[in-house]
Amino acid sequence: MELTLKLSKTALVAILFFIWTGLSAQDVNYLSTVFSESYAYETNAEYSKAIEVLKKVYDESSYEINLRLGWLTYQSGLFTESIAYYNKAILLMPLSIEAKLGYALPASSAGNWSQVITRYNEVLKLDPSHYTTNYRMGLIYYGRKDYQNAYKYFEKIVNLYPFDYDALIMTAWTNYQLGKFREAKILFGKAILNKPGDKSALEGLSLIK
Numbered sequence: 001m002e003l004t005l006k007l008s009k010t011a012l013v014a015i016l017f018f019i020w021t022g023l024s025a026q027d028v029n030y031l032s033t034v035f036s037e038s039y040a041y042e043t044n045a046e047y048s049k050a051i052e053v054l055k056k057v058y059d060e061s062s063y064e065i066n067l068r069l070g071w072l073t074y075q076s077g078l079f080t081e082s083i084a085y086y087n088k089a090i091l092l093m094p095l096s097i098e099a100k101l102g103y104a105l106p107a108s109s110a111g112n113w114s115q116v117i118t119r120y121n122e123v124l125k126l127d128p129s130h131y132t133t134n135y136r137m138g139l140i141y142y143g144r145k146d147y148q149n150a151y152k153y154f155e156k157i158v159n160l161y162p163f164d165y166d167a168l169i170m171t172a173w174t175n176y177q178l179g180k181f182r183e184a185k186i187l188f189g190k191a192i193l194n195k196p197g198d199k200s201a202l203e204g205l206s207l208i209k
Contacts, residue, residue, distance in 0.1 A: 031057065038068065047076040063092040067099055074106045082106035083115075097123050101132065113140065131157055138170060147177040158187070165194040172204055181208045 034057050041050035051072045054065055070085035086103035093099060100119045107115045117140065123133045138153035151174045158167040172187035185208050191201040 035064075035068070038072070042072065042075070047072050051076065060088065061092065063089050063096070063099075066092065067102065070099075070102050070106075074102070074109070077109075079106035079110040083110070083112075095126060097126060097130065104136070116140070129156065129160055131161065135166060135170070138174070142170065142174060142177075145177075147174050150174050151178060163190065163194055165191055165198075168194060169198070169200055172201070176204055176207065184208060 034053055037053045038050040041047070041053070051069060054069055054072070057065070058069075059065055066085045066089040070082050070089060073079075073082040073085060083103060083106050086099055086106070089099040090096060090103065100123050103119050104116045107113075107119070117137070120133045120137050123130055124137075127133075134153045134157045138150045138157075141147070141150035141153070151171070154167065154171040154174050157164070158171040161167050168187050168191040172184050172191060175181075175184035175187060184204060188201045188204040188208075192198055192205075195201070
């Protein structure tokens with residue numbers, strides 16, 4: 001089974017490489033110009049124009065175009081369309097973490113939190129220590145007041161990044177919510193060392209007698 005999986009991944013990479021190398025230098029230069037135009041429009045917040053130039057050269061088998069359209073349609077508030085493009089990108093490159101993280105943006109904006117959690121869990125299977133995903137999973141559970149589950153994710157990143165402000169402050173507040181005041185006090189103190197005078201950390205300390 002493991003050998004079959006490795007072979008299938010190798011075959012996928014080979015197919016995508018073949019598709020890319022099948023492009024002529026002229027095609028690559030043209031696509032580069034199109035992408036450059038879309039970046040220029042995006043810089044000016046002209047998302048519809050940025051989308052339009054890419055759709056003129058749309059290729060369903062292009063990971064890069066689908067990923068880019070996923071981002072631009074998300075920026076335009078077209079969440080359903082954005083999810084569809086990110087899905088295509090994920091199908092083309094199943095191991096892509098960037099496409100899964102991208103998918104979570106329109107899915108969360110549309111309130112599809114179960115889909116967001118599914119994608120984040122896929123990322124964590126590929127990279128259990130992924131900072132952004134662990135942090136966002138922690139935020140999701142913290143927002144649901146499921147502090148025990150939130151703690152699992154925040155604890156992981158604060159151990160990997162012991163002086164990271166976001167990791168410190170969220171682990172501190174999660175400990176506070178769990179009634180672990182000694183741990184919370186220590187972490188609030190570390191957060192203040194990272195950001196002297198931080199209001200959130202000072203508020204936390206003021207609540208601990």
